[in-house]
Amino acid sequence: MIARRLRELSVYTEIVPPTIAAADLKHRHPIGLILSGGPSSVSDAGAPTVDPGVFDLGIPVLGICYGMMLMTHALGGVVGRATSREYGHADVTVDGDVALFKDVPSHLRVWASHGDFIEQAPEGFVTSATSANAPVAGIACADRGLYGLLFHPEVVHSASGTDILRNFAFGVCRARGDWTMAGFVEESVAKIRAQVGQGRVVCGLSGGVDSTVAAVLLHRAIGDRLTCIFVDNGLLRGGEAEEVVRTFRDAIGLRLDFVDASTRFLEALAGVEDPERKRKIIGELFVRIFEEEARKIPGVGFLAQGTLYPDVIESVSFKGPSAVIKSHHNVGGLPERMHLKLVEPLRELFKDEVRELGRELGVPARVLERQPFPGPGLAVRIIGPVTGERLRVLREADAIVDAEIRAAGLYESIWQSFAVLLPIKTVGVMGDFRTYENVVAVRAVHSQDGMTADWVRLPYDVLQRISTRIINEVKGINRVAYDISSKPPGTIEWE
Numbered sequence: 001m002i003a004r005r006l007r008e009l010s011v012y013t014e015i016v017p018p019t020i021a022a023a024d025l026k027h028r029h030p031i032g033l034i035l036s037g038g039p040s041s042v043s044d045a046g047a048p049t050v051d052p053g054v055f056d057l058g059i060p061v062l063g064i065c066y067g068m069m070l071m072t073h074a075l076g077g078v079v080g081r082a083t084s085r086e087y088g089h090a091d092v093t094v095d096g097d098v099a100l101f102k103d104v105p106s107h108l109r110v111w112a113s114h115g116d117f118i119e120q121a122p123e124g125f126v127t128s129a130t131s132a133n134a135p136v137a138g139i140a141c142a143d144r145g146l147y148g149l150l151f152h153p154e155v156v157h158s159a160s161g162t163d164i165l166r167n168f169a170f171g172v173c174r175a176r177g178d179w180t181m182a183g184f185v186e187e188s189v190a191k192i193r194a195q196v197g198q199g200r201v202v203c204g205l206s207g208g209v210d211s212t213v214a215a216v217l218l219h220r221a222i223g224d225r226l227t228c229i230f231v232d233n234g235l236l237r238g239g240e241a242e243e244v245v246r247t248f249r250d251a252i253g254l255r256l257d258f259v260d261a262s263t264r265f266l267e268a269l270a271g272v273e274d275p276e277r278k279r280k281i282i283g284e285l286f287v288r289i290f291e292e293e294a295r296k297i298p299g300v301g302f303l304a305q306g307t308l309y310p311d312v313i314e315s316v317s318f319k320g321p322s323a324v325i326k327s328h329h330n331v332g333g334l335p336e337r338m339h340l341k342l343v344e345p346l347r348e349l350f351k352d353e354v355r356e357l358g359r360e361l362g363v364p365a366r367v368l369e370r371q372p373f374p375g376p377g378l379a380v381r382i383i384g385p386v387t388g389e390r391l392r393v394l395r396e397a398d399a400i401v402d403a404e405i406r407a408a409g410l411y412e413s414i415w416q417s418f419a420v421l422l423p424i425k426t427v428g429v430m431g432d433f434r435t436y437e438n439v440v441a442v443r444a445v446h447s448q449d450g451m452t453a454d455w456v457r458l459p460y461d462v463l464q465r466i467s468t469r470i471i472n473e474v475k476g477i478n479r480v481a482y483d484i485s486s487k488p489p490g491t492i493e494w495e
């Protein structure tokens, strides 16, 4: 969040683990350093520390919450352990003479979460902020450009938080604020050209935001030396495959290798009920088909992927680069098998920045605003075996959910909204007839990143229209249920 807030101010920001040596940091030529917060206490065994050399690099340092405790500890101050943890809103009084608080109101309602407190600030520091619970809620040593804050300016709940970060970046670090998407495009195009040379790149398209934006950026850099492959696995929503092909041809002007593999996927999935087996079958078949297609491209040397910054950060644990936990290559094993090098032009960006980049590159808004859709597609939304008929039923129901959510003006504000086809039948009555048909569950969730989610309190009239239309219009459905589980404990997808 700290990095995102700074980038919103057009200040380029990178996240590094606290284990980084001051000398390595120096090689990156930062104009300032922020030590983030964290759940530890400086006195905990194994708590993250920082190379004390970072305070002598001659660049300003801002320690936030735990970062402030670390700074205090490293520079000879005394950190104490609070008897109770302060968590939530706090009212602080700040000293307007301190650069960090220039043009910021003197009384602020902020968001704080900490268990340590400063007993004594290091020598040369003044107290720059106080609160009822924390006599030292901020410290400053203007001569050395060192600042500490007990509260979190990066959270939206902290009044004037952005102003404080702006003061640090521009007032203290003298940032130019010239990191823009237009600049990013120029820089990336040059980087891609330098990496790829005269080589050829293959890119797998899903129709989603990330792969589309990556493809358009690559196309700008290397033109026809990019080949995009779109595999229709037969598990897409109604009209989706055609729409992706049309968008690429008409609105983006990029040639697409379209592979209709729907029959192969359906055959491979026949009779499979287990969710993990479904996922495995789909993933492996995708890789095989993608490889078959990629081998047809003469001289291909690179594979492009829409890896984003959060994937990169998650791959680096604070215990250092040795503890890389996750690898995020969704075309598993392909680069090694085919001796392809990876091109990841979005690996420095957050999701909302990818959308901004897409706008900069002229990608149609309809593509950029798309809700996420899982790789295994409708197969994980059909509980039980996937058949052509069940796909038809789910597609029709899903189209109604989509249309009604859009008509209500809710599509963009919702993380995901979709239908799930259940493997049970219930009794109903339609006209004079008894029916015995399937149930569809509707799921709509709010989420920031898909890691946690809460169900959307959809207006009753929207739910009613969805339900009435599905039952009236979709042959094979006679009941609609609404999923009111949050994540955790429920996942977003049902399988």
Ligand code: XMP
Binding pocket: 279, 372, 373, 374, 375, 376, 416, 450, 451, 487, 490, 491, 492, 493, 494, 495
């Ligand atoms: P869950 O169901 O785990 O989903 O709460 C979290 C987010 O990830 C998406 N998802 C997937 N995306 N391949 C993908 O590309 C997958 O296999 C996959 N499974 C889940 C899901 O739609 C939600 O946005």
